[in-house]
Amino acid sequence: MADKRTPGVPKLLRVLNDQAAMKLLMEKGPQTRAQLAEHTNMSKVTASQIVERLQRRGLVEIVGTKSGGRGPNAALYAPVASYTYVVGVDAGPHSARAACADFAGRIVGEAHAEVGGSSEPVSVVRGVVHEAVANANTDLSKVSRIVLGTPGVIDPESGEIGFSWDLPAWHRGLLTALNQEFKPEVSIENDVNLATIAEQRYGVAAGASDFLYTWYGQGIGLGVILNNELYRGRTGAAGEMGFLPVPGGEVPSSGVVTRLSQGSYQRVLGGEAIASLADDHGYDTTDPAEICQRALSDGDNGSALLDELARRIAYGVAASCIVLDPAVVVLGGPIGYAGGLELAERVAAQTAQIAPVNPNVVAGTVSEDTVLRGAIRAGLDVVGNQLFES
DSSP: OOOOSOOOOOHHHHHHHHHHHHHHHHHHOOBOHHHHHHHHTOOHHHHHHHHHHHHHTTOEEEEEEEOOSSSSOEEEEEEOGGGOEEEEEEEOSSEEEEEEEETTSOEEEEEEEEOTTOSOHHHHHHHHHHHHHHHTTOOGGGEEEEEEEESSEEOTTTOOEEEOSSOTTSOTTHHHHHHHHOSSEEEEEEHHHHHHHHHHHHSTTTTOSSEEEEEESSSEEEEEEETTEEOOOSSSOTTOGGGOOOTTSOOOOSSOOOTTOOOHHHHHHSHHHHHHHHHHTTOOOOOHHHHHHHHHHTGGGGHHHHHHHHHHHHHHHHHHHHHHOOSEEEEEHHHHHHHHHHHHHHHHHHHHHHSSOOOOEEEOSOOSSHHHHHHHHHHHHHHHHHTTOO
């Protein structure tokens, strides 16, 4: 007997279409059906069917209208903000911050706590997560994911902290303990990697499939995006740029690199080195961003410091570009954001002088809550993918 079922789009294709549309709405904000069709290269009929399916699942809703010229205004669709929530945590050596974001990506609750070398990381994370969720006027049962950003090496296989120079108490076993503490699944990611995600999704690197994100502040780090994917390396140590052997930086000579080792590049461009450089040029501050800002505001008088700073930054940029040859190099961290376009131009010029590369060096633009925003985006990506796994 002939199959009389109505021909239709295969189930897998429907799922892929729904996933693509949902991803667009979560990343780009409200869209009309026509915009969805245009941005996903689907027909208007297919886009309408997708919207109807997502509405039936309670994932999207009408949030307004958009004038389309002649005829009635078109409805704007966006994720149902209260469908679920994610929490991002940025844990540093001195403080921890948490932000609770809704399904549309808006931060709706925040919290802050001093770390001060705490030997009880679970209690620190517990405190800021619960406070951020409470300030969002929601409940932890509505949270689908918690993403913790922290300095150090994260094992790609286990997701555990291998080690963290700045937070020695935040060690292997923390992820297991946090997942026993919280019902929402917890993941841990290197803070510079999360900042890289923030620049990829919201910043100057949007649209670049291959780029490097450099972090310069008290510490040094590198985020690597290859073929639109974050590259962590076999052990999670990809991007630990502070250990690059560079001119002027003593290389560890003990034969064993330990958690307390200070790498060659860190000796040249880490917080202590930048403070010493500032002192040499007559600046009485040790804050990396302030040093850069003051040199920029001093015009010609600050030019020598900026040139020296750019030369040191160029060591790491040149070494990375020779190996990876990226389309873009983003200067981030306190120094990169403070230095802006002027420092980026100096770094590009210095890099071209010391290596046969001519990278497109740009200043990062996601200067506020960079790690937190990356953590939230990473959490929402996981949640979005899980919606269609079955």
